[in-house]
Amino acid sequence: MEENKYKAAASRYDSSMQYRRCGRSGIELPAISLGLWHNFGAEDSFENARQMVHYAFDHGITSFDLANNYGPPAGSAEETFGRLMAEDLAPYRDELFVSTKAGHDMWPGPYGTWGSRKHLFASLHASLRRMKLDYVDVFYSHRYDPQTPLEETMQALADMVRQGKALYVGISKYPREIAGKAYAYLRESHTPCLLYQGRFSLLSQVPREEGIIEQAADAGVGFMAFSPLAQGLLTGKYLDGKIEPGSRMSRDGFLKKSVLTPQLLDRLHALDRMAHRRGQTLAQFALSWLLHFPEVTSVLVGASSVKQLADNLQALSAPAFTDEELRETDRLVKE
Template sequence: MTYQAASNRYETMPYRRCGRSGLKLPALSLGMWHNFGDNKPFDNSRAMVLRAFDLGITHFDLANNYGPKPGAAEETMGRLLKTDLAVYRDELIISSKAGWEMWPGPYGDLGSRKYLIASCDQSLKRMGLDYVDIFYSHRPDPDTPIEETMGALDSLVRQGKALYVGISSYSAEETAIAAKVLKELGTPCLIHQPSFSMFDRWIENGLTDVLRQEQIGSIAFCPLAQGLLTDRYLNGIPADSRAADVQNHFLTSDKVELRLAQIKALNEIALARGQSLAQMSLAWALQTVTSVIIGASRVAQIEENVGAVSNLAFNADELKQIELILQQV
């Protein structure tokens, strides 16, 4: 069945200017880190992407290694771009990254010019694109001069392979240096992608100040703390949950137990606001960042998360209560 985007897709989603640029991002972006690889049904991946777009999500966040297998998420997006989304390409922001291990040997990891440019070329082929809208250095490389890494990003823009560039998981000091180098090259740093949530607030220790000073946008990954900030664990650890999977190192049962009292207390505030815990957690993060990246395994999760935009404001009492709860660990 031929896909036709919803006619009202731009009516409720807020779009926010990203740093000092002409680009606006939706308050919520869809991340394809999990559940879009070749180990998942394509029909479900398709349903999630198309529903996200119908709800006003125009930004889709990928990386070279997202899968499994590495590259599979980009292949999924390429398939969708070829069919359902071909006529909507100019309404989409598609981002990719390189910085984690992608292929064997010394040239398939970290931040060398060799790796970043080769990786971008591969990503474009997998997605069938002439350019990506944003290309990131996925993590800092301690051994490669930052001038080389930023120079590679600048080259990708000048070659027409990326419209904008960004960095991910750089410290405040590294971000300041990267921004200075890019500014001197004439390709400003558009955006920084850090982890950030109520339970992961490292960016408040200097990075947000640098981003403000340099007028760089920000987009948070893991704003729901790998599912902790949802109703998933309010009554224990479900057998089919991420925390119950012993192979998952990002979210363990110990972390759930440590945070359970906080999760329940935060949920009470969310209910009083007329929101789910996930919706309130996303709204809270959006006070600090330009956009948040949501993940999903089914359409209903996307629909719930998008509901966060109906109540993004907090009063002083709510913020005080949340802060007291977060200080309890």
């Protein structure tokens, strides 16, 4: 028997993690899920990735979110997860809720992207190989494909469940009107949609403004809020206007340096003052604000260190928001 084999903390379900019912389904998800979009690719430290996943699972995070294209390079976050499955997590498979997605550019040619049945199935097969899994817990259509009939995309999702390759299905970033049709199709196919995944944070409130969170709740679909910290903007790290080397903004890719305007910094400082009045860090405040919405099943955080994850998990011990605090928060983000 190898030494230093991972053994999950015996206390993992005694900690402060809360589990929330996912829509009208049999599933409960942790209030905080961990996403592997950044910091889990082949170019990142495997040991750091391993420590973050261990820390998460040891603290009650059962839900891990991937996609075919996470890396870089694309596919490598799933390979990292696959290595962790093989080396550490295999005994815990039944305690894990793992998702992946397809729909963004993955390989060249006409079948390497969007929402055709051909793309979705080929991608799912490749994801299962990379993650060393027999099935995923949720498979998402990563984005709406206006060129492919919605019925084709939805039927492919339903068939994945029939074939036992996914237990549940979800959709991500679909416009409201199309989401309604997708829910109806999936319900009629006896494969109710489990989750809608959308960008939702203090700085990006489209799912709230467009009624996407209420629509999901009415349809019995859970809502998973991605980029809840606006990729790091809603943490203390940019408050002094500096861009730390190694931070996501320093890479100027998905988080552009140009967003850090004086107006945004003023807003972040006002939110930070409010967080401090509540005894929270800005990150904890941003997460607990999202979790006050009953429609939000789970907030899907990213992290580049165990320290960040530990900070973020403290959001769960936040005091409840007063009506006055909620009004003040709305005013701060809208002004």
